[in-house]
Amino acid sequence: MARVVSVSLVLGVLLACSALAAANFNQEFDITWGDGRGKILDNGQLLTLTLDRTSGSGFQSKQEYLFGKIDMQLKLVPGNSAGTVTAYYLSSQGATHDEIDFEFLGNVSGEPYTLHTNVFTQGQGQREQQFRLWFDPTKDFHTYSILWNPKHIIFMVDDMPIRDFRNLEGKGIAFPKNQPMRLYSSLWNADDWATQGGRVKTDWSHAPFSASYRGFMADACVAVAGGRTHCGANVGTEGTAGAPSGDWYNQELDLTRQQRMRWVQRKYMIYNYCTDPKRISQGLPAECSM
Secondary structure, rough: OOOOOOOHHHHHHHEEEEEEOOOHHHHHHEEEEOOOOOOOEEEHOOEEEOOOOOOOOEEEEOOOOOEEOOOOEOOOOOOOOOOOEEEEEEEOOOOOEEEEEEEEEOOOOOOOOOOEEEEEEEOOOOOOOOEOOOOOOOOEEEEEEEEOOOOEEEEOOOOOOOEEEEOOOHOOOOOOOOOOOOEEEEEOOOOOOOOOOOOOOOOHOOOOOEEEEEEEEEEEEEEOOOOOOOOOOOOOOOOOOOOOOOOHHOOOOOHHHHHHHHHHHHOOOOOOHHHHOOOOOOOOOOOHHH
């Protein structure tokens, strides 16, 4: 029998664990803005977001998670995507929110996307790391994963770890662990900063811009209001409370995967907040020296 793992939540919210094998977007997400520019297609197996001169679009999960392994397959805006941002992230609400970010910054035709990552704890961010990708993210779907457990936040691309934000609370560094987060995604115009610091603007003659999503999977602890819990093969399946079904709850990178991550960082990282002391006036964050 797996050991029951209990995690206390503010406001009396209880946790249940769920694994998602084949998610249906109609069941798991709400299109929250865009006036019809976000669409769920193919009987719930495909979701598309669109941006034009009038508006972008976005969606959010119906569930809130506190720890989990979240996978999503994305195919990004093709061609001249300069000025556009496709954001895919976990976030709680409020001034002291926690957040775990993937953001994809578009570029002119033939130039690479920038993959922007960040971690917010208690409303404080400025932990950006940026990467180039080793493939064209507009040609096909690729899987972008967040593994979030009590000890690590691991960012992965096609199961390749690219970043590991460790829990260093013992050293006085905050770590997201108490606030449930929804999954959000949006496609929007950010040409004031997204491409070459805002020097390259969105070319609206190429609009509408579109990004596609499929293959959502969440092996996660789901926050449930009231006294009920559920744990099953799919999110929303009623069942009995229990421990997380996967190994993600205690997972960390073994030596081989640490070496792969360091290889990616040496070869493809283009920005690291821990090597930019001029950006943060009070100096580098404490975790940069650990």
